[in-house]
Amino acid sequence: MPVNEDLRRERARATFDVKQLTHMLDGGSDRTARRRQLQAIIERDPTGIFSNDDNAYLHRTDRHVRGLAKHVRMVELCRTLGIGDKYDGQVVMDPDFPVLLAALADDLPTALHWIMFVPNIVSLCDEEQQRAWLPLCRDWKMIGCYAQTELGHGSNVRALETTATFVSEDQDGTKGGSFVINSPTITSAKFWPGTLGRTANHAMVIARLIDGHGKDQGMHNFLVPLRSMKDHKLLPGVKSGDIGPKIGYNVMDNGFAQFDNVKIPRRNMAMRFAHVDERGRYSKKSVSAAASKISYITMMQVRAHICNEAGKNLAVACTIVTRYSALRRQGYASDGESELQILDYKQQQHRVFPLIAASYCFFFTGKRVMEQLKDIEDKLVSNKSISKAAVTDIHASSSALKSFTTTVAADGIEDCRKACGGHGFLQCSGLPELITTYLQSPTVEGDNQMLPQQVVKVLLKLVQTVQDDGDLSDYVSCDSYGLISSLQSNLKGVKEDCRIVSEIDVMNLDALLAALCHRSARLLVGVASQIQGSISSGKSYQEAWNDALVEMARVSRAYSQFLLLRNFMEGIDGEERSGAIGVAEVTVLQNLARLFALYWMEKELGDFLEDGYVTADHSRWVRSAVLQLLDCIRTDAVSLVDARDFSDFKLKSALGRYDGDVYPAILKAALRDPLNHSDPGPGYEQHLKRLIAGGTGTYKATVSRL
């Protein structure tokens, strides 16, 4: 296909090999090839069911139904292709499955079944339960969701109100005991679970277990049938439905459910770690350390995945805005005749290029956290010891990273949308649905505003250990280890010198990392002493903690930036050592790493100036280095987004097309709107005509008077 001349020229001048970065991002050239093969299956599917062309024009109901159709087609394709998790006693994940799903470039209403429901069975149910349920899940006879949050209760699990009460033998003669599920109040209605509304026939319900002695045994999981597997009708006592339209993610039927004396068999309680016998006696089960940590590791994996997804979603937005800005022209060049490429404006570069840098940065961190988790898992399985510090530390870093990367991605995608000017407001730009659907990420899996407390809670223990000259050996392999010497200096009041001594040093990645490390340590020590100070001045611990929340957010952000830069630098080194990329690729990635660090330093310069770590000279250097890096990256900008290798099918954007043929695509999209399917448009005959042509219309108006 003929490609827009501007884009062709941009691509011709790349300083690096685009293919190499693509392979690096995919994890090898073989994975790239397989991904493309799977994409082709979706994009060229002869049923046409996977087309996204009409998405923006469908009523929500039709969009959801279309999602169900896609699901069924997907399952059939997987069966034909032999793709899918294998189960024989143990679940083996099929790496092709997520690739195929990603190729859809659309959401499926069934997503929570395999994201949450099946993993929950795997981690919390005993072997007999798994043998009974997993084959039904694999065959999509049982479609499940994970029902934790309630209308009045979000992340505070302790406050959940749904109850599961043991009853030993019932009027109907059920033997072996049962649980009765109840929603005692309006606020206890299960609310938000994805797939619950209209799709799932089962829910893994988190409820307060009341045992046979009437004793509250806290929260446990119960498999509750919602709908008949014969006709998909709601079962007696279950009131459930969709929670209504949202700002985005509307293919998904997030749902609500209220339970009125719904009786389930005793063995529907997830019994891997706890047990209730036929007489209603509750007991905990002793399990291996590995088993008990598995659900925790799963949660951490979800966070690493979120970090990686933040990078990917941001990269989609960057691809659209970068290509469009390369061909869109506005304002005159010095010759007074030709219009300038938007991509040549410094404020556009300053807006977009740091986001390209962030999208690569998040890739390396996602990969690294996954490797760390794999390492912990391997150790657990082989019964090697893991320090408590290592486990809490990865909790802190994953909390910080989840919060920071999803904030940057959500703000960044929206900024890319704005950076497309008016046309970014159009659904056909692909950006509106991208951002509105992504907007869930800052809120789910730990609200970004709440996570900093978890980060600081863990890091304060490190501060305490350093302060007490305690044993630090546990921290050697931890993410926060790099902070220790900075913490020591800060606690002892020893001034740390900035390693940027002359203007040239400002491009030195090690010096930048040291600056980010210093800032994290300083702010962390600051929070510790703020809390101490508040308590000394007579405030309760809770008040002191509350007063420090604003600062905790700063600490968490600073700590994330430190981790992200370090992982970026080490990631580049690793890829270079493994031979995955060459000198040219290393150079361009290092410039992105520099821009990542310097952009955030520039933005939050006060944090570095406040204690004199950097000076007015440094500030000038930082700003000037940012401008220099923008110039460097300008050359490769289009190729850097091309390297993500997103197909046009995936981008769904008239503005981000590979061939740059933007304007006909916009007009073509406009004509699809049902508003344009008649002339005059709908509403004229019934309404407008009444005024314009003096017709009478069809509705009777009664007039109020003042």
Place this chain on the structure above:
Amino acid sequence: MPVNEDLRRERARATFDVKQLTHMLDGGSDRTARRRQLQAIIERDPTGIFSNDDNAYLHRTDRHVRGLAKHVRMVELCRTLGIGDKYDGQVVMDPDFPVLLAALADDLPTALHWIMFVPNIVSLCDEEQQRAWLPLCRDWKMIGCYAQTELGHGSNVRALETTATFVSEDQDGTKGGSFVINSPTITSAKFWPGTLGRTANHAMVIARLIDGHGKDQGMHNFLVPLRSMKDHKLLPGVKSGDIGPKIGYNVMDNGFAQFDNVKIPRRNMAMRFAHVDERGRYSKKSVSAAASKISYITMMQVRAHICNEAGKNLAVACTIVTRYSALRRQGYASDGESELQILDYKQQQHRVFPLIAASYCFFFTGKRVMEQLKDIEDKLVSNKSISKAAVTDIHASSSALKSFTTTVAADGIEDCRKACGGHGFLQCSGLPELITTYLQSPTVEGDNQMLPQQVVKVLLKLVQTVQDDGDLSDYVSCDSYGLISSLQSNLKGVKEDCRIVSEIDVMNLDALLAALCHRSARLLVGVASQIQGSISSGKSYQEAWNDALVEMARVSRAYSQFLLLRNFMEGIDGEERSGAIGVAEVTVLQNLARLFALYWMEKELGDFLEDGYVTADHSRWVRSAVLQLLDCIRTDAVSLVDARDFSDFKLKSALGRYDGDVYPAILKAALRDPLNHSDPGPGYEQHLKRLIAGGTGTYKATVSRL
């Protein structure tokens, strides 16, 4: 109605009189009464046509048609009530009209008719044209739009491609000359004008005038009939329709139009300031200074309006999040039993209260800019002289203010949405439509990324004048006048001392204003010298300008904050002097002004630390003062949003209800979704059943193979 206990308690402890602030915001108690009267007419209209309950559940087409129905009903109400602009030779605006429209709490597809089309006729057409067209506009026989932007051309008017070519006498024998309108390329399609898509039957088209001698006379306005006034069908040669769904504002039919030799009478060219005679000869008309400035003043008025609207939209979001945060509880109080009000968390206060402050702040600035414009207009009409500085200065300040206030409002509304947690993602929270529709504001009427150049362009002239020791008398009544002494110090290298000397001074509004002023002046001088430096080092003016764009954004932001704080302080003084508010109200407003200033100082502390104007001590004081102010404002938070007096009809929010009865409202809203209108839901029979119950479904699947 019974009110939630938490909200009742919040309201009981207000330190000020809510009514007084309401009257102040309305412009007097009589205006409050009238607003409520007009709101009641809309909210209790017996046709039910104005209900917004179904908005989120309608397909876009139905939503648009519903908008047309509302329009017709509105017009009929206005006729009955005698509300509407009066025209006899001169247009007299009816202040009730915008109030009635605001009461709808919904958009109308006809909005651009009275926002842009009619004012355009008034300012650019001659008296005969006005006499012919305005009565038709008033009666809504002629429905118009303003067609400037083109598919390939946004704010760069010079690049527009649509042509209007004079023809003297045509084959069909038309006497008196005509213009032929053409869209020569795909990029020249008119694109974006609101009301153009399906509603308008006329467009004021901006096109390049080619006169009778084939000479290009630049851009002029032409009234082009689009649709027949008999049957609303497109006229020959006109291709037009809706541009398709957008991220928000979907009631509106933003449209496109392509012209293929569309002939209009010569007198359809707007001829107040220019003229083409029957022989195609072009001439400019001499007019009074007042007349020539009118369209300019109109543009400025639109910007002042945008500033005020930024405050109002932000206030809607603040109302919702503040009320909901007062009754939503999460996490445990020190007693370990009762859950805490979200509004008691410091990070929630830090997120929301500065936005409440900003919403009041923007009100005072909107009001002040309107007064300034009125003053200029009065002087023009009475032929008093106005300095050129005064006119360009208000251009600079209104550009800076438009950019800053709409950025703060857009980011702030979205942040309020996030601050509602998961439920803020629901359409029934009212926040999704509020934000997605508001998102147009940072882009329209001057893209917020482009405006800083206009600000700096003007302010650099002031710098030059100061540097040259030029005549500054012209600036005495200007917005930027306050900067002059700071500029003098900065240019002479004289150090300005921070007026915050001890911790107590950090609450001194004059000292805070001085700090914001100093920063603006310093950054402005910095940009001037950066540009100078670049040119000295051999760069072209254009390159130097481009390199400075990032810094210009900083200058523009700094300048806005300075103006906003000054207008806030002067506004409070003015209201106090006039007796509109008492001591208690002044106190609470001044705390909001302090928080506004200190919040931004805290956020952008680097700007103040960089040149040593503030120190580490100051930074600590600033942070601690922010926390203190959050405590102060906490007491009045609910009452401060109550004072906006938004009705539940206006808020359209299950979370922001006055009575706080949130949870039943959410469940009730969910049940409205058409997805819930059958059991099982749509899509089961045709799709899901195939897998679950082993049914066969209805579509044939053909399977691809790898």
